[in-house]
Amino acid sequence: MLTIRTNITELATTTLNIGIEQFFENRFSILLPVSYNPWTFEDNKKIKHLAIQPEFRVWFGETFRGSFINVQSFVGLQLHYLYYNAGGINIPFGMFPDPKYTRYEGHGAGGGLTYANQFGLGGRWRGEIGTTLVFSYLWYDSYDCRTCGAFKGSDTRRYLGPGKSSLSIVYLSAAYALY
Known part of the structure; x- marks a missing residue:
């Protein structure tokens, strides 16, 4: 069986997403x-990734019975x-040292x-709500200000904490989903 989904939480941050x-x-x-x-927003704010x-x-x-x-x-x-280019916004949980006044461009793994938990919405539709605790190793270049300011340096960072939170809409592609 195959499902197709989108994360509403990510859509709320203007992030396009799909999952199979x-x-x-x-x-x-x-x-x-x-x-x-x-996207780049007003005043060059961005969470590009x-x-x-x-x-x-x-x-x-x-699964999918009942x-x-x-x-x-x-x-x-x-x-x-991930590849990212973010700056001019408050990135939560201390992921970066000064995200409001610095732009970070780099990679993470x-x-x-x-x-x-996943729950029925009717027919082939389901909802899903969950969270992920992650460990990420980030390497990046940082720049003064949010536009193409002066290069501040390259660095690495380790992050342990909340990762993706999801509120997703899921479509079940098989007749099996109809109970």
């Missing part, structure tokens, strides 16, 4: 989400890679652990 998930033996799945934000975050999921109980309100939980092991 393949199921195996009712208890395991592999999700491949991709997100992309190409391209992120790929494959995830292996283990589901508790038999009543309309049936909730299935899962844990997932996620890997991620790491992994994480996800916990989420």
Whole structure:
């Protein structure tokens, strides 16, 4: 069975995203989400990025069976890679030292652990809410101010903390989803 999804939380930050998930033996799945934000906002504020975050999921109980309100939980092991160009905004959780007045351009890679619940919305539609705790290794160039200011230097940073939070809409492509 295959699902197609989008993360509403990311859409709220103007990030375009889509994910495809393949199921195996009712208890395991592999999700491949991709997100992309190409926008520059007023005063050159930006959270431009391209992120790929494959995830292996283990589901508790038999997936997609039961009543309309049936909730299935899962844990997932996620890997991620991203390219980013961000500045002029408050990036939470201390990911960067001075994000409001510095622009950071670079790459990141790491992994994480996800916990989420998925619930029926009717027919082939489902909702999903979850969060991921991540460890990321970031390497970047930093620049004075938010525009093409003076080069400040290159650095690396390790980040451990909240990663992607999701509120997703999921479409099940197989008739199996109709209970």
